[in-house]
Amino acid sequence: MPVPARPKIYHICHVDRLASIVAGGLLSDAEVQRQAPPGTVIGMSNIKQRRLTELTLDSHPGLYVGQCAPFYFCPRSVMLFLIHRRNPELTYKGGQEPIVHLEADLYDAVAWAQANGRRWAFTLSNAGSYYFEDRADLAQLDQIDWAAVATTQWPAVKERKQAEFLVEQSFPWHLIERIGVYSAAINAQVAHALPVGGHRPPVAVLPAWYY
Secondary structure, three states: OOOOOOOEEEEEEEHHHHHHHHHHOEEOHHHHHHHOOOOOOOOOHHHHHHHHHOOEEOOEEEEEHHHEEEEEOOOOOHHHHHHHOOOOOOOOOOOOOOEEEEEEEHHHHHHHHHHOOOOEEEEOOOOOOOOOOEEOOHHHHHHOOHHHHHOOOOHHHHHHHOOEEEEEOEEOHHHOOEEEEOOHHHHHHHHHHOOOOOOOOOEEEOHHHOO
């Protein structure tokens, strides 16, 4: 499967974290630890710790995965499935309904990172595992398994479906192009959290982005 013409990237978060993202951008786990913004943490704490203290990027020696704001290249991620199934390793047990998808454009993200001196990379598989490869050259995007990224039948390609885009420290709110939600109720909560006079990306109920 070829590289999409305009690859999109997706970050998932609890709807109660949205106000802090609007105010201060989408933060890396390292920045979340430092700033302690309000809102529910949805990830696996043991893997977050590994990303903060053990896993670094070959393309940027010394930069830890946890020092980067993370995105997947697809909605309806493996992580969302674990949240949906209330995986026992998750502290968060609230299911997928309050989880929102923040969509941005990969090329716009890279252009912003380069203009602002932020290191960035993409991985060919899950950056929370001990074995992954990373790249910092858009000419190598064809090394991502785009068929695995796109499939909804992913057990055989689980690791490759979890390819990630990583940008150092934080990601600006104004680059979020669209917000996908599970239900009309969450849509209303999102609309309430968006700034009246600022950047208000379109919000849509998108069942295909959920389990």
